[in-house]
Amino acid sequence: MASPYQLSIINYQLPMIATRIKQNTLQQVASLVSQFPWVEGQLVRLCRSPWARNRLKLGAIAYAYLALDLPNPRLATLDHYQLWVNLQEYQGIFLYFFGQSLEPFASGLVTQLVQPGNTCVDVGANMGCYTFLLASQVGETGRVLAFEPQLTLRTLLERSVASNGYDNFVQIEPYATFSQSGETLRLYTSCDRHNSGIASMIRYGDFLDADRQGKLI
Numbered sequence: 628m629a630s631p632y633q634l635s636i637i638n639y640q641l642p643m644i645a646t647r648i649k650q651n652t653l654q655q656v657a658s659l660v661s662q663f664p665w666v667e668g669q670l671v672r673l674c675r676s677p678w679a680r681n682r683l684k685l686g687a688i689a690y691a692y693l694a695l696d697l698p699n700p701r702l703a704t705l706d707h708y709q710l711w712v713n714l715q716e717y718q719g720i721f722l723y724f725f726g727q728s729l730e731p732f733a734s735g736l737v738t739q740l741v742q743p744g745n746t747c748v749d750v751g752a753n754m755g756c757y758t759f760l761l762a763s764q765v766g767e768t769g770r771v772l773a774f775e776p777q778l779t780l781r782t783l784l785e786r787s788v789a790s791n792g793y794d795n796f797v798q799i800e801p802y803a804t805f806s807q808s809g810e811t812l813r814l815y816t817s818c819d820r821h822n823s824g825i826a827s828m829i830r831y832g833d834f835l836d837a838d839r840q841g842k843l844i
Contacts, residue, residue: 657691674724689724693821700783707763711786712754715820728756744768750804753824754783762797770796776803776814
């Protein structure tokens with residue numbers, strides 16, 4: 628018979644064990660779903676329904692994609708444009724599965740303030756959440772300049788430009804921006820594979836990777 632001490636240890640560990648089992652199960656389901664485009668498409672459709680997402684808790688499967696090693700990006704379809712995204716990042720999960728940005732307030736301001744024909748600059752464009760929202764607002768009579776020094780993200784941006792036919796008014800620049808022109812600085816990239824957006828020319832935290840800082844701009 629277990630002693631009171633042993634019972635307390637068991638009671639302490641049971642919730643953690645249950646959480647691990649739940650996480651492993653969700654990851655297995657996500658891995659299976661990811662292998663079948665039609666099934667994944669149905670998951671996307673249901674995740675964009677507030678009722679289905681809240682009642683069926685399908686968002687948990689979407690978040691489980693973060694743990695998968697998916698070599699191929701996905702094409703997220705939003706209201707007026709499409710966007711190639713990385714599903715190992717939170718932003719990619721939100722855009723692809725939920726059809727919305729992680730920053731709805733800022734996105735709402737863009738739709739209110741930016742007008743057709745405007746010229747806009749997206750500094751640190753990442754995978755293009757704002758670049759293509761701006762492009763959908765300014766239209767062919769406007770212009771969008773997007774600066775992104777990270778090659779992987781810039782490749783996604785260029786694919787999105789082609790997918791939307793925005794070649795004539797969206798320009799992708801392979802640079803970071805700084806207060807002075809003509810400077811050559813070291814770019815520190817993110818240690819967190821779920822958030823590439825914290826890359827910086829100033830190493831302001833341990834979450835910026837010194838071992839991968841070789842990108843010069």
